[in-house]
Amino acid sequence: MTIIKDQIKNNSNTLLKTMCALVCLFLGSFISYSQNKPKITADIDTTTIRIGEQIKYTILVDADSTAQVIFPEDQTFSPLEMVEALEIDTTKYKDRITLQRAYALTQFDSGAYTIPRQRIDVNGQAFFTDSLRVNVGTVKVDTFAQKMYDIKPLIEVQKPSTFPWLLVSIIVVSLLLVVFLIYWFILRKKPLTEQEKIALLPPYDRALIELKKLENSKYIIQDEYKEYYSELTTIVRSYLEEDVKISALESTTDQLISKLEMLKDAGQLKLDNDTISQFKRVLQTADLVKFAKKKPETSIAEQDRMAIAQIVEKTHEALPEPTEEELLKNEEYLEEQARKKEKKKWIIAIATFVGALLIATGVLVKVYGFKTVKDTALGHPVKELLESDWVQSSYGYPPIHIETPKVLVRQTVDLPEEAKTVIKELQLFTYNSNNTLFAVSVSSSTFANPETDPDFNQVAEQVLQKLEASGAKNITTKQEEFTTFISESKGLKIYGSGKFKTPKSDELVNGEYALICFGGKGFQQQILITYLADDIYAKEIAERIFNSIEVKEDKTE
Known part of the structure; x- marks a missing residue:
């Protein structure tokens, strides 16, 4: 009998322990769930306001620190109007986080209004606050203390455009500035400088002007004979290359004299032997000055310059008069050169403008995207x-x-x-x-x-x-x-x-x-x-x- 009582007692103890374990497990799960479940409350600072006054509506969320919480953003408080949504205030404690966000609400009509339940998403699950009642009272106006005025007429307000007018205006002004710069520096016919005017003269006139400038130079005074003779020979060689049509700049002294003698013997250049000999002597003196560093007398340098001037004059006189056909070809050549120059100007101008336009378009595409720019420009x-x-x-x-x-x-x-x-x-x-x-x-x-x-x-x-x-x-x-x-x-x-x-x-x-x-x-x-x-x-x-x-x-x- 005692054994049976002990067995019953043991079974009772085992059952009791099992029940206690199940209760603890249930309570632990419930407590854990209660701790993890977010707590959401909403409150207002006052339930009665006057027309136009603001209510502070506050939403408080207590959740797990890892929770993703999304508060209301738009006009979800109708019939009340949201004036401002303040920044979210965050407080952390251990594994919990408290988020608080306040909204400024108002209403411009008197009456009793209900702020609807607000939806808060926590980890993708929707939770809703309780609705709240608000009374909006009228503002008493003392008509004897202040004047009454007529109602002002309605004013039409233009809808703000989403088109980026400011950026486009800046780009258009920039393009117009580019067009102006293109005209001013490329397309505009600028007044010729003194050097450009000289460059447009015939070879004979240009050679005489350059010889005159050499006469007034300070090369001889400063004992710069090498520079003096280099410029002297360059003037006469350039003239011969342009007017006589021989390769004078790249020829040696002997080669150049040989070419002149061949033209003389062929009857194409009516120069006497003394002129050619005198020209050869000046060229040889110039070679000695440039390569052997010889320093001639000042009077000889002056005589050589005058001799070159006489050679240019005699060569010009010895040239046969150009035929009408040659003059026409020369005129056509000059016109063709002018056309090429003008064409080059327009190519540079167009390329510059297109480049600026592409840069402007690239900026718009970068900021607003290709499709938006295309649809705005072409219409959609x-x-x-x-x-x-x-x-x-x-x-x-x-x-x-x-x-x-x-x-x-x-x-x-x-x-x-x-x-x-x-x-x-x-x-x-x-x-x-x-x-x-x-x-x-x-x-x-x-x-x-x-x-x-x-x-x-x-x-x-x-x-x-x-x-x-x-x-x-x-x-x-x-x-x-x-x-x-x-x-x-x-x-x-x-x-x-x-x-x-x-x-x-x-x-x-x-x-x-x-x-x-x-x-x-x-x-x-x-x-x-x-x-x-x-x-x-x-x-x-x-x-x-x-x-x-x-x-x-x-x-x-």
Whole structure:
């Protein structure tokens, strides 16, 4: 009997220990979960304000230090307006982190308002704050203490453009400056310098002027005979090369004299022997000065210069008069040279301008991207829609509040007889681009039976059938829940891609579509958007339209 009691006692102890272990394990898991689960609170500094005053709305998040937290960013506090979102204040303690962010809110109409629940994402999971009530009171005005004035008329405010006008203006001004510099330094006919004027003279006149300048030089005074004779021989050799048409600059003294004698013997140059001998003597003296460093008398240097001047004159007189044909060829040659020079100027000017234009275009492409620059310069119909003045309106009943680039136009819909037994009324509003695949349609319908629930899958099937009937092929379908941005109304988003026909062509192009469905007892609502798959502007428009959607969740006004 004692053995049995001991056994029962042991079993009881074992069971008790097991229960304690399970309880500890459960409590440990619960405590661990409670510690890891983020704590989110929201508070306001006051519940009563006057019109135009601001409320400080604070969101406090206590989470794990590794958590990724996303706070509200846009106007999600409607009907109150967010004035400012302050920086996030972060506090860390061990493995926990506390994030605090404050928002300045206001309202300019009196009444009682509810700040809607705000969504905070922690590691991709959505958490919501509690809604808060705020009373906005009017400001009492003493009409006897101050004057009353008439209401000022409305002032039209131009919508700020997204086009980079400042950068483009700077680039345009820079290009105009480049054009001016091109004109001033390249294309403009500048006044000739003294040297350029001398260079345009005939060889004979130019040689005499250069000999006169040599006479007034200081070479002899400074005993620079080598430079003196070098310039003296260069003047006469250049003249002979240009006027007599012989290679004088590269010839030695003996070679040059031989060439002159050959021309004399051939009757092409009527020079006497004394002139040629005198020329040979001057050249030999110049060779001795330049290569043997001989220093002649000053009087001899002067005589040699005068002798060269006489040689130039006699050579010029000895040359036969040019024929009319030679003069014409020379004139044509000069005109051709002038044309080449002018052409060279224009080539340099155009190349400079094109280079500056390419640099400016490169800067724009670097800052804004090639596609944006191309579409801005050449125009893009959907980009123009994105940058136009958008319209915010309500369509159909129950109403769909939506913002679109253009006003949606009401369409007449003829329902088949069999459909009239199900649908009491169908209202359709559309916008279709004439140039691209971009289109928006909004429809709202009520059922004949007020208790009928909407069938979103059937709606999606009907829409896809209409797309296929219009020529679309290879349509893919995906589904996900859709929540409106402000009121958080729930709906279904059906989207995908396929091959679609554009308005002005039967050719199939890659496109995308998105169908948003809402509904309730006795009614349903749809928003359908189609656009080209690679159209970044259409995707931005679609995203903006989706964020603006608001619907009534019942048929009551």
